[in-house]
Amino acid sequence: MLSQGRPLTIAFCLLSFRPDHPSGIERSLAALIEGVRQLGHEALVLAAGPAQAGDAAEPGLIRLASVQLPRPATNNDVLAALADPAPVVAEVAALLTEHAVDLVCWGDTLWGLGYLDAAPPGVRSALMVHKVRPARDERWHRALAAASVVCPASTYLAQEGVEAGWDTTRWRTVPNALLMTPRPVPSAEREMLRRDGPVRVVSRVEPAKGLAELVDAIPPDWNRPIELVLAEADFEFWPGMQADVIAACRAAAARRPGLVTIRPALGWRQVPGYLAGAAVTIISSIEPETFCFTAAEALSVGTPVISFDFGNVPLLAGPAGRMVPLPHGAEALWEATDALLKDARAYHAAATAAPGQVAAYTPAAAAEALLAAAASAPPRPGRPAEDALPVPPPR
Structure with missing residues (x-):
């Protein structure tokens, strides 16, 4: 249960996550993690095993024992690893409970496990959207239904969802952010x-x-x-x-x-x-x-x-x-x-x-948008008690 006036623990899940991985979703989550910590909260990352060189650069990284992937992996590799989802759901739920996670952010429908709905009761979940999926994608439907809030990473994506005819009642834009703000060239x-x-x-x-x-x-x-x-x-x-x-x-x-x-x-x-x-x-x-x-x-x-x-x-x-x-x-x-x-x-x-x-795309601003999104989304059908829990305002 979320409480007012205390730091939160926020988990991010993306099977392919590793520090410096050249992918937009990883860079998006890395900036959110940076912003969450800047606001005084704790951040964890759940990713597939096995361990990799460079993992120590992200102190909150936890490699899942229940999902082991080759590198590079394809969607078929992920689907094969998740053929029996029960061990994965059990491990993820156990980790979220063990670390007293308040909010879990699924980095993607498949690679971020969004469709598995592994959040324990009382834990809010956010589906981070970096691509609007076609209506024929059954896992996309499941991920949308499971999430407390749906967070497209740009206003362009949010508009794409509207134009595709999706119910965007629980959609809240959380813009991507840049990890650093360098000085422009003179x-x-x-x-x-x-x-x-x-x-x-x-x-x-x-x-x-x-x-x-x-x-x-x-x-x-x-x-x-x-x-x-x-x-x-x-x-x-x-x-x-x-x-x-x-x-x-x-x-x-x-x-x-x-x-x-x-x-x-x-x-x-x-x-x-x-x-x-x-x-x-x-x-x-x-x-x-x-x-x-x-x-x-x-x-x-x-x-x-x-x-x-x-x-x-x-x-x-x-x-x-x-x-x-x-x-x-x-x-x-x-x-x-x-x-x-x-x-x-x-x-x-x-x-x-x-x-x-x-200039506005800073880690702290992205994290504040995420927390506001989690706080403002309307309740899901069948889960009003969980979704009515307030998220503390950012500090």
Whole structure:
């Protein structure tokens, strides 16, 4: 039971979680964990086993004995591990009880165990939404019904839920946050980057990110350095997916020798500083980004963003970005990049506007939004006593 005037214990669940994992959901939860602690509360993270090097970087991390996954894993691997959900539900419920958890946040419908409804009686639950699932997804229906509150990670996602016809009575937006707020690049240094700085792209390895297509579309007369940070995740949609994408990117880069450099993954806190050294960054995703941490991190240091005109990136970047129609293809991304870099006045206006676009996305603000969401959601049918319990206001 939740009590007024005491610190809370909040658990986050995501099977693929590990520190510095190059995935948007992990970065979202990491910022929430940071914010929860800044507000004086305790945070735990439940993830699949086995243990990994680097786990010690997250002191609240608990590896589940009942779920062991290969790395990288696919959805089929997760479903096989959860074929008998009883041991998983029992272990999760026992851990939530043992640690006197007040609120548990399921990081995803499947990978975050949201559909299993493993919260013990009296423990509120939040389903963190980073993608609105199709109506045919039975686990999505179960996760929505089980959660005390549903928390889309952006206003774009919240609107997508409305447009898809979902009952959003218990939906409360909890915007993603950036782990750190770096200082924007000074104007004189920014001008040097405009003239000669590299184009830097930071992305998880996935076909929908449009990475090989972006490299293939580099104009023949382009001579500014291009750097791609390709980050392999602990999950993929089919075996070998990431290897295929990396091979395609390397083949495309080889057709422009000396121009394109491919680099390995960076840690979460390294990304903003790396993007600070870019003239621009390009988001080449051919499916809509529902938040886009790379764009937000670039904006935080004053680096303009080039992307397609759909998803959350145009809303995020505003005047600090240049958007092109998706049907125009990756060639249009390079055309927009070239035009912005050649226009000093427009470039510096975009760079100046950039930090303000994401200034509100702080860990404490995200954690406060989460606690407010848990406090304000209406009761679920059949569970009014549990849902009526008040959450203490953030300190």
